[in-house]
Amino acid sequence: MTTPDLEQAVLEQAVFIGGTGRSGTTIAGRVLNNHPALALTTPREVRFLTARGGIIETLGPLLPGGKLGNSDPKQFARRMRGWFYRWPKPSGVEQGLHRSVDEAILDTAVTNYLEEVSTDPVSASRRLIFAIIPSTLKKSAGSRWVDTTPSNAQRIRALHALLPEAKFVHMMRDGRDVAVSFASKQFGPGDPLEALEKWGERMLRSFAEESEVPAGVVIRVDLADWVGPDGIDSLRSVCDFLGADRDAGLENWFSANVTSDAMHGGRWQRDLTTESAEALERRYTHWCELLTERYPQFPMPRAM
Numbered sequence: 001m002t003t004p005d006l007e008q009a010v011l012e013q014a015v016f017i018g019g020t021g022r023s024g025t026t027i028a029g030r031v032l033n034n035h036p037a038l039a040l041t042t043p044r045e046v047r048f049l050t051a052r053g054g055i056i057e058t059l060g061p062l063l064p065g066g067k068l069g070n071s072d073p074k075q076f077a078r079r080m081r082g083w084f085y086r087w088p089k090p091s092g093v094e095q096g097l098h099r100s101v102d103e104a105i106l107d108t109a110v111t112n113y114l115e116e117v118s119t120d121p122v123s124a125s126r127r128l129i130f131a132i133i134p135s136t137l138k139k140s141a142g143s144r145w146v147d148t149t150p151s152n153a154q155r156i157r158a159l160h161a162l163l164p165e166a167k168f169v170h171m172m173r174d175g176r177d178v179a180v181s182f183a184s185k186q187f188g189p190g191d192p193l194e195a196l197e198k199w200g201e202r203m204l205r206s207f208a209e210e211s212e213v214p215a216g217v218v219i220r221v222d223l224a225d226w227v228g229p230d231g232i233d234s235l236r237s238v239c240d241f242l243g244a245d246r247d248a249g250l251e252n253w254f255s256a257n258v259t260s261d262a263m264h265g266g267r268w269q270r271d272l273t274t275e276s277a278e279a280l281e282r283r284y285t286h287w288c289e290l291l292t293e294r295y296p297q298f299p300m301p302r303a304m
Contacts, residue, residue, distance in 0.1 A: 011130045012165040015146040015242060018050075018153025019171035020202040022181040022188070024223040027258060028171050029148035031235070034253040037244050039143035041136040042100040046147050048084040048132075050155040055125045056162070062122060065157030065209060073117045077110050090186035101135040126162065144244075154202060156209035160217055167242050168218040170206060172301040175199040176268035176284050184271075192272065192280055200287035207295040216241075224302040227260040265304025 015038060019025045026044065033040035048054045058076040060066045070076065085106060086096040097106060109131035116124035133145050152159065153170050160166065175196055182188030182195035189195040210218045219241045225234040235254050239246050260266075269277055288300045 007134070008130065009165075010144055011133060012163060013144050014133075014163055014166040015144055015169065016152040016156075016159060016166055017146065017148045017169045017171060018156075018206070019150050019173070020153070020175075020178055020199045020206070021150045022178045022185075023150070023173040024171035024221070024226075024263070025148040025150050027223075027263070028169060028221065029146055031250070031254055031258065032146050032169075032238075032242075034250045035239070035244055035247050036249075037143060038146050038242075039137045040146045040148070041133065042138060043095050043097070043136075044147070045095075045149040046084075046097065046133070046136060047149050048080060048097070049129070049147070050149050050151040050159065051084075053079050054084070055129070056155050056158045059121060059125060059158070059162075063158035063161045065155065065161075065212070073114060073121070077114055080106065080110050097132065097136070100138075101132055105135055106132065122162065129163075144242075153206040154209060156206070156218060157212050160213050168210075169238060169242075170210065170218055170220045171223060172203075172220060173223040174265075174268075174301050174303050175203070175287060176280055177264065177266065177304065179280060179284075180268045180271050181264070192268070192276065193283060196280060196283055196287065200290070203287070203291055204294070207291065207298050210298070211295060220298065222299075222301045223263060224265070224304045226254075226258050227263050227265060227304055231255075231258060260304050263304060 015032065017025050017028045017032075029040045029044050032038045050056050053070045053076065055076070056063065056066060058071050058073060060071045084097060086094050086098045088094055109128050112131070113124050113128040116127065137143060137145055152168065156168055159168075178199045179192040179196040182198070183190055183192045189198060219238060221234065221238060225231065232251055232255065235251065236246055268280060272280065291298070291300060
């Protein structure tokens, strides 16, 4: 049985996985969920933190890297009871906090937030998070929570200010594969070139965010490293970074499920015509050169 102080300390030590979308955030969450001390939230993207209209946007300039947007707490409260609680995927399946959080728990948390937010918006936001997250965890008390909302990577500074003990895993993937993966989905741009522009813009924002926080807050994981011959070593580096003991069960699951075939490595060459692949390659080269020029300290993701 955990004490309130211990439970609070564990909630402070969140693990935020982020990326450009289609970059490995989902598989990273599934991997870490196999560690006995880590627990993936249900849903795995809680969204109410970093998605449009979430806590970070509502707090706006009160946090580093924050921005003006939907900054009315009452509107945020309505979104918590509405869109963030239940939202439909293109497939028709309903996602959201309703999958794990009782409506009464959410209503109490939101009511308390509205009563406190005018006097201390940052503390009120933290208390709202800590009131809701325990219900999203299916593992026993004491597990650190893991969220895989892709936009976490573009909100590192603000999240770090809000939860200073949190750690970030920035998943990266060859932008050409990301673009083709997006183009195959209902929720992404249907044109790989358009999808590649989204990848480049999000990589720029993610690198900008990472460059503004102290060392030891973010670890970058290239999906190509995970599917390569040294994949277990890369996984162990992530565990060490998170302060999580190496675990044989986790490593066995990783070896069986994280493979190049399962991650569809090099699909841009297989799925596109020669002409389309060449056009994508030219634009990808441009983005890699731009990213390297602005952030030479961050290596580009490798091809799988």
